[in-house]
Amino acid sequence: MTRVIDVAALVAEVAHPSCGAASVFLGTVRNVNDGRPVTGIEYRGYEPMAVREITGILSRARDRFGTEHIVVEHRLGLLGLGEVSIAIVAAHPHRQAAMDATRYAIEEIKKTVPIWKLEHYADGTREWVDPTRASIVIEPSPVAEVVG
Amino acid sequence: MAGEVPVKALLFASYADAYGSTEVPLLLRAGSTVGDAVAAVRAKAPTAIPARPLVALNERYAKYDEHLSPGDEIALIPPVAGG
Numbered sequence: 001m002t003r004v005i006d007v008a009a010l011v012a013e014v015a016h017p018s019c020g021a022a023s024v025f026l027g028t029v030r031n032v033n034d035g036r037p038v039t040g041i042e043y044r045g046y047e048p049m050a051v052r053e054i055t056g057i058l059s060r061a062r063d064r065f066g067t068e069h070i071v072v073e074h075r076l077g078l079l080g081l082g083e084v085s086i087a088i089v090a091a092h093p094h095r096q097a098a099m100d101a102t103r104y105a106i107e108e109i110k111k112t113v114p115i116w117k118l119e120h121y122a123d124g125t126r127e128w129v130d131p132t133r134a135s136i137v138i139e140p141s142p143v144a145e146v147v148g
Numbered sequence: 149m150a151g152e153v154p155v156k157a158l159l160f161a162s163y164a165d166a167y168g169s170t171e172v173p174l175l176l177r178a179g180s181t182v183g184d185a186v187a188a189v190r191a192k193a194p195t196a197i198p199a200r201p202l203v204a205l206n207e208r209y210a211k212y213d214e215h216l217s218p219g220d221e222i223a224l225i226p227p228v229a230g231g
Contacts, residue, residue: 027231045230046160046223049207074230086231106231114204114223115230116161128162129229 001047002077005084014069014091021095025102027086029079033129037122042078043085046114050074057108065101067092072105074115153180153216157189158223159197166196176216183212185222197224 011022029041054072061070069091079085086109090101110131117129157172164170167189174188182203190197202225203210210222 043230044161046158046204046207046225049204049223050230052207110228110231112209112228113230114160114225114228116226117229118161128165128226130162130227131229132227 001045001075005073005075005087007084007087007089010071010073010087010089013071014089016069016091018093019069019091020093021098022089022091023095023098023102025088025106026084027106029081029083029085031081033119038081038119039122040078040080040120041085042118042120043074043076044116044118045074045076047076049114053113054109057105057112060108061090061101061105064104065090065092065097067097067101070101070105072109074109074113076115151178152176153178153218155185155216155218155220155222157185158221159189160223161226163197163201163224163226167193180216181212182210182214182216182222185216186212186224189224201225
């Protein structure tokens, strides 16, 4: 889980003659969070449980979207800006299900998989990311304002 | 039900930092639950960990009323942030 993710290898892993689509989702390290400049993110996990949770999510994705061809790789350790922290690839006979499967997998992974991010900031400080705290911030939606 | 139940509690991320440790050995009374284990961990540093954190028993999310067996591993799970 610490090596660089080989996205092409993952695509090759799910490729199948019956599939007309392969959807790739990549999570990457962003240079800012909550207005604070970020220099890198350290990922740590409860590895055996993380593997168990991801395995369960993939199993549910296979049932839900009718494809055997879906893989996930999540990196742990210190990653620099732009590096890929997670890759999800789903192949399916049709594009809609392939895209839906990758989206389902990333959303579920973010809810339950025991992995944590220690953000390293440009000012030298570090902080554990707490999505439950961030979710308290409610920003007005420009889309909603268009109505009427 | 006689005797004591040795279990291991794992701490991660912000909880481990606040607590100052990643692993806490516990010796609980027979019949103890997951909730009792959480309380025993928190008793040593009440401010480090919230009152009802998510918890896993042997690598699966667990409820507080589940009973513990000798050798069980519980994990206190801070808000997850993978992806």
